[in-house]
Amino acid sequence: MQALTQKSKPVSREPMSLMEKIYLPAVLKGMSITFSHMFKKKPTVRYPEETRPFSPVFRGLHVLNRDEEGRENCTACGLCAVACPAEAITMEAAERKEGEEHLYREEKYAARYEINMLRCIFCGLCEEACPKDAIYLSETFAPASFARKELVYAKNDLLIPNPKTEPEAFAKAKGLKPIK
Amino acid sequence: MNLLAFDWALLIEKLVLIAIIITISLVVAMYATYGERKVAAWMQDRVGPNRAGPFGILQPLADGMKLFFKEEIIPNSSNKFLFILGPCLAMLTAMMTSAIIPWGSELRIGDRVISLQIADINIGILYVFGVVSMGVYGIMIGGWASNNKFSLMAALRGASQVISYELAMGISLIALLMLTGSLSLKTITEQQMAPGHYWNVLYQPLGFLIFFVCALAECNRAPFDLSEAESELNMGYHQEYSSMKLGFFLFSEYINMFISSVIMATLFFGGYDIPFIDESKYNPNLMAWLGVGALMVKALIFIFVFMWIRWTLPRFRYDQLMNLGWKALIPLALINMVITAVVILKYFN
Ligand code: SF4
Ligand code: SF4
Numbered sequence: 059m060q061a062l063t064q065k066s067k068p069v070s071r072e073p074m075s076l077m078e079k080i081y082l083p084a085v086l087k088g089m090s091i092t093f094s095h096m097f098k099k100k101p102t103v104r105y106p107e108e109t110r111p112f113s114p115v116f117r118g119l120h121v122l123n124r125d126e127e128g129r130e131n132c133t134a135c136g137l138c139a140v141a142c143p144a145e146a147i148t149m150e151a152a153e154r155k156e157g158e159e160h161l162y163r164e165e166k167y168a169a170r171y172e173i174n175m176l177r178c179i180f181c182g183l184c185e186e187a188c189p190k191d192a193i194y195l196s197e198t199f200a201p202a203s204f205a206r207k208e209l210v211y212a213k214n215d216l217l218i219p220n221p222k223t224e225p226e227a228f229a230k231a232k233g234l235k236p237i238k
Numbered sequence: 239m240n241l242l243a244f245d246w247a248l249l250i251e252k253l254v255l256i257a258i259i260i261t262i263s264l265v266v267a268m269y270a271t272y273g274e275r276k277v278a279a280w281m282q283d284r285v286g287p288n289r290a291g292p293f294g295i296l297q298p299l300a301d302g303m304k305l306f307f308k309e310e311i312i313p314n315s316s317n318k319f320l321f322i323l324g325p326c327l328a329m330l331t332a333m334m335t336s337a338i339i340p341w342g343s344e345l346r347i348g349d350r351v352i353s354l355q356i357a358d359i360n361i362g363i364l365y366v367f368g369v370v371s372m373g374v375y376g377i378m379i380g381g382w383a384s385n386n387k388f389s390l391m392a393a394l395r396g397a398s399q400v401i402s403y404e405l406a407m408g409i410s411l412i413a414l415l416m417l418t419g420s421l422s423l424k425t426i427t428e429q430q431m432a433p434g435h436y437w438n439v440l441y442q443p444l445g446f447l448i449f450f451v452c453a454l455a456e457c458n459r460a461p462f463d464l465s466e467a468e469s470e471l472n473m474g475y476h477q478e479y480s481s482m483k484l485g486f487f488l489f490s491e492y493i494n495m496f497i498s499s500v501i502m503a504t505l506f507f508g509g510y511d512i513p514f515i516d517e518s519k520y521n522p523n524l525m526a527w528l529g530v531g532a533l534m535v536k537a538l539i540f541i542f543v544f545m546w547i548r549w550t551l552p553r554f555r556y557d558q559l560m561n562l563g564w565k566a567l568i569p570l571a572l573i574n575m576v577i578t579a580v581v582i583l584k585y586f587n
Contacts, residue, residue, distance in 0.1 A: 085547075088550045092549055093281075095280070095282070096281055100283055102285045
C-alpha cells in the first residue's frame with residue numbers, strides 16, 4: 059500500500075523484551091522526566107497583571123484619532139464601513155456648525171460612530187481605507203464583557219483623549235511613550 | 239448503676255480524637271486536591287491555580303463552594319436510594335479506615351496516658367482490608383444505580399480491578415506479617431522503632447513494591463483509574479452525579495489516597511518513627527508530637543509520589559491491567575512470600 063504521507067514512521071510490532079515487560083525502568087525514566095519539568099521555567103504570562111509586549115503593527119482595539127489641536131479627524135465619509143468585511147461599522151454624519159471648528163477638522167463629521175466588537179475581525183482594513191488618518195488599530199485588546207450591548211463601542215469609547223486637555227493620556231493612547 | 243462505672247473520660251477522649259482525626263483527614267484531602275492541581279501544573283510547565291488567595295491556597299474552598307451550589311440532579315430512571323447511598327458509602331468507608339491507624343505514640347497529661355490511636359484492635363490490618371474492599375461498593379452501587387451504560391461499565395471495571403489487586407496486596411502483606419508476627423498496626427510500628435531493627439521496607443522491598451502498585455489500583459489512581467477513565471467512559475461511575483454527591487466521590491478518592499499513604503508509611507516506613515533518633519531518650523510528649531509530624535511528612539511524600547505517577551503514566555488498557563495483576567503481581571507476591579518463609583525458617587528459627 060502506498061503511504062499517504064512521507065512523515066509516517068513504521069511502528070515496531072515486535073514483542074516486548076524483558077526489560078520492557080517489567081515496566082519499571084521505563085516508569086522510572088518517565089518519572090525522572092516529569093520531575094525535571096517541575097523546575098523548568100514556566101512560559102506562562104500571568105495575564106491581567108503581566109502582558110505580552112506586542113509589535114507596533116498589532117491590530118487591537120480601534121482608536122478614533124484627533125489632530126494636534128484636538129479636533130476629530132473623521133469626516134464620516136463611510137469608506138471604512140464600506141471596506142469592512144465584517145460590516146461592523148455604523149455611522150451617522152452631521153454637518154459642522156459655526157463655532158464648532160475647534161471640535162471637528164472637516165466640515166462634515168460623524169455624529170454617531172459605532173463599531174461592533176463582536177463582529178469585528180480586527181483585520182485592519184478600516185485603517186487602510188481611511189483617507190483622513192482618522193481610525194487606527196491600537197495595541198490593546200477589547201476587554202471581555204458579560205453583555206452584548208456593552209461590546210458595541212460608541213464614539214466616546216473609541217475617541218482618543220484630547221491632546222490639548224489630557225496630553226498624557228493622549229500620548230499613552232498613541233503609544234508615543236516607550237512601552238516597558 | 240452500671241453506667242457510672244463506665245470510664246466517661248475515655249469516651250470523651252476518643253470522641254475528641256475521632257473529631258480531630260476526621261478533621262485532619264478532610265483538610266489533608268482538601269489540600270490534596272490543591273496539591274494535585276499544582277503538581278500537575280508544575281509537571282506540565284504551568285503555574286496551576288493561583289487566583290484564589292495568595293498562591294491560590296483558597297482554591298479548595300472555592301471548589302467546595304462551587305460544588306455545594308450546583309444543582310442536585312437525580313436522574314429519573316435511577317434507583318434513588320442506591321444513587322444516594324453510593325457516594326455516602328464511598329465517603330464512609332474512606333473515613334473508617336483511619337480508626338486503627340496509630341498516629342503517634344502516647345501523650346501524657348497528668349497521670350492520664352492518651353494513646354494517639356482510636357482503636358488498637360489486634361486484627362488491625364484485616365480490618366483495613368475489610369473496610370477498603372467495602373469501598374468499592376460505593377463505586378459499584380453508584381455506577382449501577384445511575385442506570386447508564388458507561389457508569390455500569392465503570393462499576394464493573396472497578397469491581398474486577400479491586401478483586402484482582404486485593405489478592406496480590408494480601409499476599410504481599412502475608413510476607414510482611416510473617417516477619418512481624420502481628421496484625422496490629424501499633425505493634426508493627428513499635429517493632430520497627432525498636433533499636434537494632436530497621437524499617438520493614440528494607441526486609442521486604444519487593445513486598446513494598448507490590449503493595450504500592452496494588453494501593454494505586456485500590457485507590458483508583460492513574461495509571462489504574464479505569465473506573466473513571468474520562469476519555470473512554472465519560473467520567474465513568476460518577477457521570478450522572480452532580481453537586482456535592484459528585485464532590486463526595488472525588489473527595490473520597492483523596493481521603494483514600496491519604497489513608498493508604500499513611501498505612502504504607504506505617505507498615506513499611508516505620509510509622510511515627512523519626513529516623514536515626516532513639517525516641518525513648520527524650521521527653522515522651524514532645525516525641526509524640528514530633529512522631530505525628532514524622533508520620534504526616536511520610537504520608538505527604540507518598541501522596542506526592544501518587545500524584546507524580548499520575549501525571550507521568552498513561553492509563554493501562556483493561557487487558558494490560560488484568561495481565562499485570564494476575565500474571566505478574568500475584569506470582570511475584572507468591573514468590574516473595576515463599577522466599578520470606580524459607581528465610582525465616584532457615585535463619586531465624
Ligand atoms: S478591523 Fe476590519 S472588521 Fe474590524 S472594523 Fe475594521 S475593517 Fe471592520
Ligand atoms: S474613519 Fe476614516 S474612513 Fe471612516 S468615516 Fe471617518 S474618515 Fe471616513
